[in-house]
Amino acid sequence: MDNKKRGFGSFGNNKANTAKQSFTKTKTFNANAKTNESQTQHKKPRPNDDNNDDDFDDTMDEDMDFMSQEMPDEDMDALDENFSAPESSETHTRWCRPKRGDVDPDADAIVFQQIDIDSYIGPIRPGMPGPADGVAPIMRMFGITETGVSIMCHIHGFAPYFYIPAPNGFTKDNCSPFMEKLNKHVLQDMRGNSDNIENAVLAVELVQKQSIYGYRGYVKIPFVKITMCLPRLIAPAARILSNNSAFSTDGIQSYESNIDFDIRFMVDTRVVGCNWVELPAGAYTIRPAEQMDSRCQLEVDIAYNKFKSYEPEGQWSRIAPFRVLSFDIECAGRKGIFPEPEMDPVIQIANYVIRQGERDPFIKVIFTLKDCAPIVGHEVKSFDDEKKLLNAWADFVRECDPDLMTGY
Known part of the structure; x- marks a missing residue:
């Protein structure tokens, strides 16, 4: 697998400093040791395209026979049936992220490279800009610091908006009555109001903008900017x-009403894909562990107009030490049939994890169904059934906490 292929996405891990816990049979290969016959008797080369069908069928029959064998009890003694994903424990020091260290929001700025941005609808947070009550759209930015600490940043106060050409004679004095009238019609149009919205329209302003429809030179004309409480x-x-005669008999054309909310945020705050962002000291607050929504090591809240976004030039063109997990899943197969989960078990999952900027992977581990011969330079973790294998691999992914994942 090519370790250099990258996709985008990020989820973090919040771990306490607890004792390591062994949960599977692990073998590390000694290159100077001799491999005995019993370790390799079931390890068969894959049939290539030149093999005939009979050889392929024999190989698959033997593989299935091997997987049905019982694993010695002593090989699984270390498995804890109640062991769950490492939400608050560290089972392997080399897999875990570095400790985040203490952060003083009043004295320390946080600088990170963001790799994913989305939004959600959430409650108003005290001390943050936005509506006085109810719910509001909140931007969510995931990233990695220069030391490899994962962070999720909740960004408050940015609201969706669109424009209409100002009707003839429309002045600033008309903004408030227009807002009340439009708010009434929008609330009446809603089929349900589970969020108990009372102020669908947050603001109406008279602004000067330039239309790109037709050629008008560089002349600006009056527009009405309408800010809503929710993107939907x-x-x-x-x-x-456009359709209600209460506003115009001819209908009013809207401008920029179909722009994605996340894109609108990025444009207005000058955020570009995977650029570096700074949260100045005194501008953000840190969420306590019981209020965190993710597995990131650090979660913060900040107003949309308080953070700094850097253009990817000069020192800000460097790349954070992203963790890239490359994995490959192999299943037991049947001739001419694509593997099906009900019939064909997962027999191995191979994993490489590399930090961006480093040459070699720092994690090389393979999870196998039943026993497996040692592999040079790799950890081999063997399990007696598929469920244990898959649960252990899920634990591994959560604990190594990749920022990017690649696969076939």
Whole structure:
């Protein structure tokens, strides 16, 4: 597998400093040791395209016979049936992220490279900008610091908006009545109001903008900027203005009502893909562990107009030490049939984890069903049934906490 292929996504891990816990049979190969016949008797080369069908069938029959054999009890003595994903424990020091260290939000700035941005609808957080009550859209930014610490940043106060051309004679004095009228129609148009929204329209402003429809030179004309409380309310508001005779007999054309909310945020705050972001000291708050929503080592809250976004130039063109997990899953197969989970068990999952900027993987581990001969320079973890194998691999992924994952 090519370790250099990269995709984007990030989830973190919040781990306490607890004792390591062994949970599977692990073997590390000594290159100077001799491999005995019993360790290799079941290790068969894969049939290539030149083998005939009879050889392939024989190979698969033998493989299935091997997987049905019982593993010696002593090989699984270390397995704890109640062992769960390492939410708050470290089972392998080499797999875990570095400790985050103490962070003083009043004195320390946090600088990280963001690799993913999305948004969600959440409650208003005290001390953050936004509506006075109810729910609001909150941006969510995932990233990695220069020391490899994972972070999730909740960004508050950015609201969706769109424009309409200002009607003839429209002045600033008309903004408030227009907002109340539109808010009433939007609330009436809602089929349900589970969020108990009272102020669907947050603001109406008169601004000067330039239309790209037709050629008008560089002349700016008056527009009405309409800010909504939720992204999903922009479409009905634009439809009401276009079709409802209470606002215009000819309908009002909307501008920029179909721009994705996340893209709107990135454009307005000058955030570009995978750039570096700084949270200045005194501008953010750290969430306590009981309020964290993710597995990131650090979660913070900040206003949308308080963080700094750097263009990817000069020192800000470097890349954080992202953890890249490359994995390959192999299943027992049947002739001419693509593996099915009900019939064909997973027999091995091979994993390489490399830190961006380093030459060699720092984790090389393979999870296998039943026993397996040692592999030079790799950890081999063997399990007596598929469920234990898959659970252990899930534990591994959560604990090594990859930022990027690649596979076939």
